[in-house]
Amino acid sequence: MSIDDNIQIDNPTSCPVTHFHEVNTEGGPAGWHFDNFDTKREQAAVHTGVAGPAQYFLVTRMADIRSSFQKASVFSNSAVVPADPDPMYRWIPEMLDGREHTAWRHLLGPFFAPAAVANMESMVRARFGEVLDAVAAKGSCDFVQDVALLFPNVVFMDLFGLPREDAETFQAWEVDILHGGHSSEEGQQRRMDAMMAVMGYFTQLISDRRSTPDPSRTDILSQSLQWEIDGTQVSDQDLLDFCLLMFMAGLDTVAAQLTFNWWHLATHDGDRRRIVSEPALIPTAIEEFLRYYSFVTPGRKVMEDTEIAGCPIKAGQMVYLPLVSANRDPREFPDADQVVIDREANRHIAFGAGPHRCLGSSLARQELQVAMEMWHERIPEYRLAPGAEVREHGGQVGIDSLPLVWDV
Numbered sequence: 001m002s003i004d005d006n007i008q009i010d011n012p013t014s015c016p017v018t019h020f021h022e023v024n025t026e027g028g029p030a031g032w033h034f035d036n037f038d039t040k041r042e043q044a045a046v047h048t049g050v051a052g053p054a055q056y057f058l059v060t061r062m063a064d065i066r067s068s069f070q071k072a073s074v075f076s077n078s079a080v081v082p083a084d085p086d087p088m089y090r091w092i093p094e095m096l097d098g099r100e101h102t103a104w105r106h107l108l109g110p111f112f113a114p115a116a117v118a119n120m121e122s123m124v125r126a127r128f129g130e131v132l133d134a135v136a137a138k139g140s141c142d143f144v145q146d147v148a149l150l151f152p153n154v155v156f157m158d159l160f161g162l163p164r165e166d167a168e169t170f171q172a173w174e175v176d177i178l179h180g181g182h183s184s185e186e187g188q189q190r191r192m193d194a195m196m197a198v199m200g201y202f203t204q205l206i207s208d209r210r211s212t213p214d215p216s217r218t219d220i221l222s223q224s225l226q227w228e229i230d231g232t233q234v235s236d237q238d239l240l241d242f243c244l245l246m247f248m249a250g251l252d253t254v255a256a257q258l259t260f261n262w263w264h265l266a267t268h269d270g271d272r273r274r275i276v277s278e279p280a281l282i283p284t285a286i287e288e289f290l291r292y293y294s295f296v297t298p299g300r301k302v303m304e305d306t307e308i309a310g311c312p313i314k315a316g317q318m319v320y321l322p323l324v325s326a327n328r329d330p331r332e333f334p335d336a337d338q339v340v341i342d343r344e345a346n347r348h349i350a351f352g353a354g355p356h357r358c359l360g361s362s363l364a365r366q367e368l369q370v371a372m373e374m375w376h377e378r379i380p381e382y383r384l385a386p387g388a389e390v391r392e393h394g395g396q397v398g399i400d401s402l403p404l405v406w407d408v
């Protein structure tokens, strides 16, 4: 008997039944989740099925996904994981709605605005230079462990004023929390232990910074101690919920995107050689990789009875809005199923849409740009290690390991 057989699915329309574990599994060959969404999208605009304790709805096409993000009063961020409609946690600002969310975006906006990010460029270049120095002369690396996970971590350390040597610890927590493998009891325990460790780390940090304030510190965390909303100081609990969200939003996302980009370039010689010979193409190519390899799959909780593409959905139910399914929708993009690195019009939603659109998109683009430029100046020719089998995990979808080799 399957884990879902006990739950009655209310399926009033003809939408097909697709259980959550069929679209976000523990793993498979790289690209598997994306291809699966392509199939689901062409089968139907909405599927229903079971996610954890409840029924959920998988929405597959750009027009419906984009408009769900934009109707924030109907599609709430109070729950964002389809299998968890009544969460005990509240990541800030991701899980806030309405005025409270707007107030937080006003506080955070200046730190991530394009002008602020432009000022970080020399720091970001220096951090990527260090990561690259450590691998370039070796002629091989695991791109995931040695580059993709490490680079955004060391940038984060700078942003939050944390010691560089904690980056490897962050990296291990990140893998345990976000890279799936949670169907076994041992995997779940590992995830829980890592979450407790991250919470403990930030709780201690906030308390230390409060007890020994240092006005010369300009990092985000030190400044956040002064933040107020409607004249009231932001509480330590809210600061902790903010730090947890930043940990999850700012590290593994850039790592996953970098890895999909390099997987593509290592296996498509023509595209890689164009990046090397025409570096002015890099920004356009990055937008195309963001479109084609969009791994973020947000959920929303429905606040009032509604319908999507003729499918009725009741208040309290969850919808699942995989961005890759929208971004590869042939109704929206010509040659949607091809990577076209010089694609001209590219209105993808890899950073989401509506009020929760990614706060860190300028920084993310800068990190992707710097990494692609600097790596290809130094290592223009590289390939997958012979015999490498590239696989991806569920959870926050991403590649487990990407062994690369090059001549030195």
Ligand code: HEM
Pocket (backbone or CB within 6 Å): 080, 093, 094, 095, 105, 245, 246, 249, 250, 251, 253, 254, 257, 296, 298, 299, 323, 350, 351, 352, 353, 355, 356, 357, 358, 359, 360, 361, 363, 364
């Ligand atoms: C390629 C890298 C990245 C991608 C693809 C990405 C994608 C996204 C997406 C799709 C959302 C919206 C989620 C939703 O609608 O539920 C989001 C939200 C967010 N992202 Fe990113 N992100 C990336 C990097 C970053 C970075 C580097 C930071 C900061 C250091 C960041 C900070 C945030 C924050 C704070 C939110 C929540 C915004 C809100 O709720 O108002 N992201 N991101």
